[in-house]
Amino acid sequence: QLEAQSNFSKKELKVLYRDKLYDDLELSVVCHRPEGLEQLEAQSNFSKKELKVLYRGFKNECPSGVVNEETFKQIYSQFFPHGDASTYAHYLFNSFDSSQNGSIKFEDFVTALSILLRGTTTEKLQWTFNLYDINRDGYINKEEMTDIVKAIYDMMGRFTYPALKTDTFKQHVDAFFQKMDKNRDGVVTLDEFILSCQEVYSTCSCSIWHTMHTIFVICISSANLVCME
Numbered sequence: 001q002l003e004a005q006s007n008f009s010k011k012e013l014k015v016l017y018r019d020k021l022y023d024d025l026e027l028s029v030v031c032h033r034p035e036g037l038e039q040l041e042a043q044s045n046f047s048k049k050e051l052k053v054l055y056r057g058f059k060n061e062c063p064s065g066v067v068n069e070e071t072f073k074q075i076y077s078q079f080f081p082h083g084d085a086s087t088y089a090h091y092l093f094n095s096f097d098s099s100q101n102g103s104i105k106f107e108d109f110v111t112a113l114s115i116l117l118r119g120t121t122t123e124k125l126q127w128t129f130n131l132y133d134i135n136r137d138g139y140i141n142k143e144e145m146t147d148i149v150k151a152i153y154d155m156m157g158r159f160t161y162p163a164l165k166t167d168t169f170k171q172h173v174d175a176f177f178q179k180m181d182k183n184r185d186g187v188v189t190l191d192e193f194i195l196s197c198q199e200v201y202s203t204c205s206c207s208i209w210h211t212m213h214t215i216f217v218i219c220i221s222s223a224n225l226v227c228m229e
Contacts, residue, residue: 044110045118051110058106066103069093083157091151095131122194129193139187145173 037048046054059065061075069090076089096104096112115127130136134144149169180188180196188196 040107040110044114046110046114054110054113055106058109066105068103069097072096072104080155080157083155085155088148088151088155091131091134091148094134095127121198125194125197126190129190132193139189140193141187142173142177145176145188146170149173149176 037051040046040051041048044051061067062071067075072093073086073089076092077085079085093104094100096108098108098111099105112127115123119127129140132140132144132148134147146169149172153169177186177188180192182192182195
């Protein structure tokens with residue numbers, strides 16, 4: 001019947017039908033529908049109205065409903081045109097990707113954004129600790145801190161202030177451990193991290209505060225990348 005109603009042969013119609021099935025299957029695999037708004041509202045610090053706005057912005061940037069690391073890096077690098085944001089974006093992507101499956105879903109995005117913008121100080125510090133804990137072993141070692149801090153300075157590029165010497169970031173890492181590694185065992189635990197940061201917040205006298213503040217600002221900026229109408 002279709003052959004008679006169209007200008008396609010039976011063979012061509014079979015190919016078109018097969019391609020349609022393939023496209024449908026591909027869409028069913030790639031596209032991701034988020035959890036109900038009621039559930040997300042209960043799990044986050046956002047209202048249903050706010051979640052609708054967030055989702056609209058997320059879908060505009062990520063029509064498939066998920067964002068992979070390469071896309072995340074491309075979006076993120078636009079905000080730091082004078083530096084190399086790829087390494088820091090990699091670490092940040094892993095922190096957003098809660099299930100560690102190589103993609104960020106809307107639920108992951110909302111969870112991180114909720115903590116960074118409206119979470120308690122402790123929740124923000126726990127999230128940041130996980131960002132620093134690159135190998136996810138529950139500790140931050142000097143190598144991990146060096147990698148993160150260097151990535152931040154690479155990202156800021158020539159706009160770092162004051163102007164950096166080659167070994168400046170290493171000095172900041174040393175300051176971090178001197179302040180936070182309470183028992184001098186070469187690693188920082190979550191408890192040590194939170195306690196030290198709270199001390200920094202109360203005194204605002206430690207040089208590591210600048211590094212911590214920079215990280216929070218960058219994280220919040222990243223969380224807003226796809227939040228555009």
